[in-house]
Amino acid sequence: MGPKTKAKSKMPDKILMTGNEAMGEAAIQAGCRFYAGYPITPQNELTAYMARRLNQEGGVFIQAESELAAINMVFGASCVGSRAMTSSSSPGMSLKQEGISYLAGCELPAVIINVMRGGPGLGNIASSQADYFQATRGGGHGDYFTPVLAPFSVEEAVHLTMLAFDLADYYRTPVLVLADAIIGQMMEAMSLPSKSGFKKKILPKNWTLGRTQKRSSSIVRSLFLKEGALEEHNERLRKKWERIRRAEQRSALYRTEGAKYIIISYGSQARIATVAVDILRNQNVKAGLFRPITLWPYPERSLVGIADKIDMVFVVEQSLGQMVEDVRLSLPGKKISFLGRAGGGVPTAKEIVRFVKSKIARKR
């Protein structure tokens, strides 16, 4: 931890925190009072932060015996109405998928942070965006989706972690914050907002277990054996996913005014892509950046909205090509080029510039 005193003048309320610590503090500020986690790099600072802060706030911190236990402890915490969270990194997220599927099936709110690292298998601990498919396609078994929020700065990681809790409670669903090793480890200036900015009214939880008022017994379940019952349940869930799909698309633009070429990146890769955009603009190449903030639902509306004036689309990821599939689904018929590196490789600004210019030259 750094000094407590705040800086003066231009950044009056800013403090320095790493992404991991900042997401922990954001969770605390959002009212999270339960955290269970298991050690894995590069998100250990988040777990340690929760251990310290939840103790101060009178909440519950448990170092679980496994990722499976951690996500299922969160399941139990959510059953009794607490704002609850767990976090992990890629290999641990594979284990958590069981619990996420059950949370989705039982319609329990929870926040899960994935500070992505290289895979498959044990991979490495460098930054990666290779869990996009897993995150945006449910990840576990069964027909379900979870909202996925991808921060590109420490400050945005704070905003999105807070938003994740509000979305989770509002829609009664697990919500993923999909960060990466760069976002988790880097320290930069940020300020703590008091609210997530989510404007809808969150209803009190009258469905929780552990009676606080007079009522008949409640059950939290995802098993529906009676003929047709599960289909009915799934249909209800489908309507919920549709509602989220319509209402919760989020994205940001960078220098897209008059742009003919658009680079699409998210998370830490979007930071690097902005550098590429600046270089290209300096060389009179009309490039801009489209940055999805929600990866599910994919912000296709705003992407389609700007696509008319765009000649070529470049997707850059720290993966072998995952988000690019959503871009293809959103923009059928558009010329889409992909640049990606995996296993800890991070496409640099120079590589992006070279790639964009070579594709443009080839088209001419």
Place this chain on the structure above:
Amino acid sequence: MPIMEHKFKRPKSLKDADTHYCSGCGHGILHRLVTQAIDELGIRKRTIGVAPVGCAVVAYNYWDFDCAEAAHGRALAVATGMKRLRPDLVVFTYQGDGDLASIGLCETIHTANRGESLTCIFVNNACYGMTGGQMAPTTVIGQKTTTTPWGRDPKKGDGWPLKVSELLLNLEGVCLAVRCSLSSPKEILKTYQYIKKAFTNQTEGRGFSIVEVLSPCPVIWQKEPVEAMRWVEEHMRKFFPLGAMKDI
């Protein structure tokens, strides 16, 4: 003035419903014991039951208090989350041998070792019932199952019957580890006393309590109900001695 009084009533915690359990199955008796203990201790309105994956997965159809369903083996992790946030509640899990002693053994040991103030009812029927009779960790030596068609044989790598109560008794967090049986009225009454004890331990915050209950599974064992009860008595008890391993 009635000559006879109606004494044997259905506990309030037990719904007036026909169960899906097979004839001669132990779950019916055990449901009764658990719900009666909850009624008698007057904790129904602050109890949460966590159902396992296995035959008792829909126990909440028969229990009239708040219930949750856990993923296979994770009941004690779910219960831990609940109890830590709401120590005022009484939280118990009801798990079979596949759930608790195989896929969930890690959760079982660590929950017990943390000394979570929880009650765990462990139904040991020496097989996987719901999935059609595979070998369980508690399947006894020589017992035929769909996955040990010639009988469980440690020499073939099938392993030995896993003695869960013995495994847990050395853990500091455990205050009660006891093995009971449903094989006779006498043993059933003993089982009831220990279940009550396991709940009282929790309300008094004494630590982790596990009541292992040897229970018949006539259909999978391919025995008549009475014969199945005798099999518990004569075969299972050889591998699984009854009594309190730890009771402090």
Place this chain on the structure above:
Amino acid sequence: MMITEILLSGFGGQGLLRLGKILAWAALKESKYTVWFPSYGGEMRGGTAHCFVKISDKPINSPLVEKSDIAIILNQPSLDKFEKTLKTKGLLVLNSDLVQRAPFRRDIRKGIYPLNRIARECGTIKVANTVALGALIALQSSLLGPETIMVVLKEMFGHNKKIFEQNLEAFYRGQKLVHG
């Protein structure tokens, strides 16, 4: 000054990550933009640990550093690894007590000092990082003001008088190495 990219590297335990944080906090205090990015693997436990700090007048986009303007290097493996990533005319602050050779580079500025020895004279070898900091601030006065650094040192170590005074002494001694 537009943007300064700084690499700090040494053995785990030499306090390079902490030194990077001191620079970042001082930058924030001077209302500059800053990003700190550590190495965070097994090398933290005894091997080579390093971090990068960026300090800028404008918002910082990429948090990553490919080539640095400044390198603070406290041991031989770090010199071997990072000497080549210093930009031409870049500044190298080197701990002569823990390297076996002089730098190859001739196109850079160098400040080579016995940081361990000076630190020991301040009371503990643990403040070698702060001696390096003093030298850095003296060599590159445009980076951050020494008063700002002292405010940060006070905030970080003020709760422990002895440690604070050792760091303060180390910071002075570091500056003196340059100014004489």
